[in-house]
Amino acid sequence: MKKQSVFERLANAPHLVWSALFIIAPLLFVVYFAFTDRDGGFTLENILSLSSYSGTFVMSLGFSLIATTVCFLIGYPLAYCMSRASEKSRTILMVLLMLPMWISLLIRTYSLMALLDNGGLVSTFLTRLGFQKLTFIGTEGAVILGMIYDFLPYMVLPIYTSMTKLDKRYLEAANDLGCNGWQTLFKVILPLTTPGIVSGVTMVFVPSISTFYISQKLGGGSFDLLGDTIERQFQNAVTYHTGAAISLVMMILILISLAVMNKFSDSEEDIIV
Amino acid sequence: MKFLSRFYMALIFFILYAPILVVIVFSFNGSGSLSHFSDFSLHWYRELFRDGEALSALKNSLFLAVTSSVFATVIGTFAAFGISRAKRRYYQVAVETVSKIPMMNPDIVTGVSMMLLFVGVASILKLSNVLGLWTMLIAHTTFNLPYVILSVLPKFRQMDKSLTEAALDLGCTPAQTFFRVELPFIVPGVISGLMMSFTLSLDDFVISHFVSSPDFKTLPLYIYNQTAHEVKFSMYALCTLLIFVILILLIAVNLAGSAEDRKLRKKNRAGAKGGRG
Numbered sequence: 001m002k003k004q005s006v007f008e009r010l011a012n013a014p015h016l017v018w019s020a021l022f023i024i025a026p027l028l029f030v031v032y033f034a035f036t037d038r039d040g041g042f043t044l045e046n047i048l049s050l051s052s053y054s055g056t057f058v059m060s061l062g063f064s065l066i067a068t069t070v071c072f073l074i075g076y077p078l079a080y081c082m083s084r085a086s087e088k089s090r091t092i093l094m095v096l097l098m099l100p101m102w103i104s105l106l107i108r109t110y111s112l113m114a115l116l117d118n119g120g121l122v123s124t125f126l127t128r129l130g131f132q133k134l135t136f137i138g139t140e141g142a143v144i145l146g147m148i149y150d151f152l153p154y155m156v157l158p159i160y161t162s163m164t165k166l167d168k169r170y171l172e173a174a175n176d177l178g179c180n181g182w183q184t185l186f187k188v189i190l191p192l193t194t195p196g197i198v199s200g201v202t203m204v205f206v207p208s209i210s211t212f213y214i215s216q217k218l219g220g221g222s223f224d225l226l227g228d229t230i231e232r233q234f235q236n237a238v239t240y241h242t243g244a245a246i247s248l249v250m251m252i253l254i255l256i257s258l259a260v261m262n263k264f265s266d267s268e269e270d271i272i273v
Numbered sequence: 274m275k276f277l278s279r280f281y282m283a284l285i286f287f288i289l290y291a292p293i294l295v296v297i298v299f300s301f302n303g304s305g306s307l308s309h310f311s312d313f314s315l316h317w318y319r320e321l322f323r324d325g326e327a328l329s330a331l332k333n334s335l336f337l338a339v340t341s342s343v344f345a346t347v348i349g350t351f352a353a354f355g356i357s358r359a360k361r362r363y364y365q366v367a368v369e370t371v372s373k374i375p376m377m378n379p380d381i382v383t384g385v386s387m388m389l390l391f392v393g394v395a396s397i398l399k400l401s402n403v404l405g406l407w408t409m410l411i412a413h414t415t416f417n418l419p420y421v422i423l424s425v426l427p428k429f430r431q432m433d434k435s436l437t438e439a440a441l442d443l444g445c446t447p448a449q450t451f452f453r454v455e456l457p458f459i460v461p462g463v464i465s466g467l468m469m470s471f472t473l474s475l476d477d478f479v480i481s482h483f484v485s486s487p488d489f490k491t492l493p494l495y496i497y498n499q500t501a502h503e504v505k506f507s508m509y510a511l512c513t514l515l516i517f518v519i520l521i522l523l524i525a526v527n528l529a530g531s532a533e534d535r536k537l538r539k540k541n542r543a544g545a546k547g548g549r550g
Contacts (some may be wrong), residue, residue, distance in 0.1 A: 005447040012355025012368065013417070014348050017330070019371050022415045026386035027374075061340060078285050081278040096286055102519045103293065104476050106496050107512040111292035114299065117307055117504065121295060122307035152289065157351050210379030213497070231388050234385060234483060237392075244389060251382045258377060 015177035030251075033244035046245035053229060053246060060226040063140070067147035068155075071204045074148070075155035077195075081190075082156070083163035090164075092169040095159070101153045106213060112149055113217050116142060119194070138220030147204075154203035162196030163189075198261050206254055226250055293516060298469065300509035307504070317510040330495035334475055337406075337491060342411035342470035348414070349421030354451060356422070357429035369422070369483055377420040384483035387412045391484060404486040412484045413474045420473065428462035429455070468526075476484035 038041045082093045090264045099106060115122055118134040123134055130239065136142045172239025190197075212227030219225075228244065297545035303314030321327055336480060360364045375383050387408070395403040432455065440450040456463075466471070485494055492515075499508050 007447040007451065008355065008358045010355075011351040011358070011451075015352030015355070015372070017423075018348060018415070018418065019368075022387065022390070022411055023371060023374050026383075026390040030382075030386045030543060032393070033389050046444070074285065077281060081282050084278065085282075091527070091531070093282070095523060096289075099520065099523055100289055100293070102472065102476075102523060103516055104478065104493055104496070106478055106500070107296070107515065108292065108491055110496075110500055110508065111296040111512065114307055114504070114509070115295050120307045149289070149292070152285075159532075205375075206379050211383045212381065229380055230385060230387045234388065240389065242470040243385065247382050247385045251378060253377070255377070257500075 014064065027100075030244050030248050033241050034248045038238070045242045047249075048241060050245055051248060055120065056224055059223070060209050063144055063223075063225065064147065064205055067144050067151070067203055068205045068207045070148050071152050071155040072201065075200065076159055076197070077155050079159035079163050082160050082167075097153050097156055101157070104138055105150055109146055109149055109214055109217050112146055116145075116218070137218060138222050140223070142218040142220075143215050143223055143225075146218040147208045147211065150214060151204040151207055154207075155200040156239055158199040158203065159193060159196040162193040166192055168226050171239075194264060200262055202258060202261060205257075209254070210250065296509050297384055297513045297516065300506065300513040302506070304414070305506050317506040318514075321507040321510045321514075322508065326490070327492075327495060330490050330492045332492075333374045333489055334491040334530060336414055337409055338471050338474040339419055341410055341474045342467055344410070345417035345421050345470045346467045349418050349466060350459070352418075352426050353422050353425040353429055353459075356426060356456070369426075372422050373419050375416045376423075378477035380416075380477075381483075383416060384412070384480040387480070388483040402486065404484055405489045408480060409485045409489060409491070412480050413477065416477070416480060417470035417473055420469045421463075424466040425462040425468065432458050449505035 026184075034046055035042055035044070037045060082090065082097070085093060114120055117123070118137065120137060123136065126134055166189065170188055171184060174188045179187065209225075210227045211225065213229045215223045215225045215228055230243050230246050230250070233239040233246065298310065299316055301313050301315070302310050303316055304311035315352055352368075356365055356368055359368070378386075388404075391403050391408050395401065434452055436458075437450055440454045441447070443452065476493065477491075478497060481491055482497070485491070490498070496508060496511065499505050
């Protein structure tokens with residue numbers, strides 16, 4: 001084997017230094033803050049105090065699981081329909097799907113709020129129809145709807161990508177061998193698009209469980225999700241240590257669930273497209 | 274079946290776009306109501322442009338997006354080269370995994386961890402008010418890096434090794450080989466990494482929220498502050514402008530892409546004909 005040249009060896013050096021300083025070191029700081037008190041002494045107090053936040057953990061988990069499930073139930077058929085369209089309309093559908101991903105999440109959440117606000121179009125329309133005055137902002141439904149609305153494209157895109165990679169001959173073979181439509185779906189299409197599903201689920205679940213803007217805007221401040229809690233702790237230097245502890249636990253939970261999910265898909269599929 | 278699938282797609286895309294359309298339409302509403310469109314007016318746009326803060330936020334955003342994406346692209350391209358050349362497999366995997374951490378972690382954790390780093394280091398060095406342009410630049414470069422590596426590394430792996438070997442055999446130094454043979458081949462990956470970094474940086478709110486200071490605000494931070502308490506119609510105007518800019522960019526990229534496709538196809542066809550003739 002040839003020896004590596006100096007250039008080859010040094011090419012990666014800036015990146016290694018950068019990663020050590022700005023990826024590894026910040027995480028070490030999170031750990032440090034999570035296990036120390038304000039005087040810098042070691043303490044388990046921050047981690048132990050998290051039990052008072054167990055309600056927040058459960059609610060965040062619940063909200064984001066519901067949002068992820070609904071996104072999957074809406075997104076999977078959508079990806080399927082898109083993959084069956086003609087080549088020309090697929091280009092247009094792709095642009096339609098990508099455009100919301102390019103628009104800032106703040107703008108999209110804000111626009112959903114405009115629609116759902118008291119005196120907004122939806123409530124005015126429903127009142128005209130004779131319904132009682134309904135309030136959406138500040139309900140669980142609005143927060144979950146916000147998550148679904150904001151992150152649906154991130155579910156559809158990876159599933160769509162793995163659908164288009166699917167060899168059509170498999171479907172013909174399943175058909176020839178006597179599968180009906182549902183059997184083909186469950187025995188052939190679903191298993192073969194698992195990598196897409198896994199990255200779609202990840203891309204919806206992770207931002208949903210850590211969001212704070214959606215719950216602030218659409219929850220009207222009445223729901224404290226994990227993101228809100230963390231964000232509040234970092235407004236004031238006194239509570240940095242609790243904030244670091246919550247972040248640490250959330251990160252570990254997410255990394256574990258990512259690892260578990262990646263076991264389901266052994267392909268080296270890229271998460272982004 | 275065909276009708277059903279068309280209907281379904283139309284329905285979902287309608288729901289996806291309805292709020293955005295509402296914002297666009299009501300940004301032109303003179304009366305400032307969310308349910309009744311009274312008269313067409315550019316009132317909110319005038320109000321937006323009178324606001325100096327919005328313009329300086331735009332300037333900050335563009336400056337930050339350009340510098341951080343260029344930094345990330347330079348560091349990331351060399352890193353991808355280094356990773357693809359590393360002899361030991363476990364080293365490759367380790368470096369790739371670490372570089373992907375900001376991509377896997379929720380944004381809020383990345384933001385919080387960088388903030389703690391900056392604040393912690395500042396308190397060790399007895400500095401105050403470290404947050405600002407520099408911390409933003411570092412944070413944006415950091416979260417852009419994995420996307421650059423991810424779009425450049427496959428190009429290095431696809432590349433025919435014999436080209437590099439030929440260049441080396443013909444007397445190029447490894448550095449010359451990199452700049453004359455490998456770089457031209459990986460340019461498409463570099464460009465897509467650069468563009469992705471640019472848009473990510475322009476778009477980022479969560480990480481910036483934690484590492485910024487009030488005197489260096491980007492556009493998303495400005496929108497966040499403005500929308501914190503009340504509905505502001507000048508924000509609808511700003512959102513409308515941003516949506517149109519994005520739409521035009523997206524169409525331009527797509528047209529450029531399909532034009533290139535056509536050129537490529539034409540070339541291939543010409544090549545095939547030439548071969549036959």
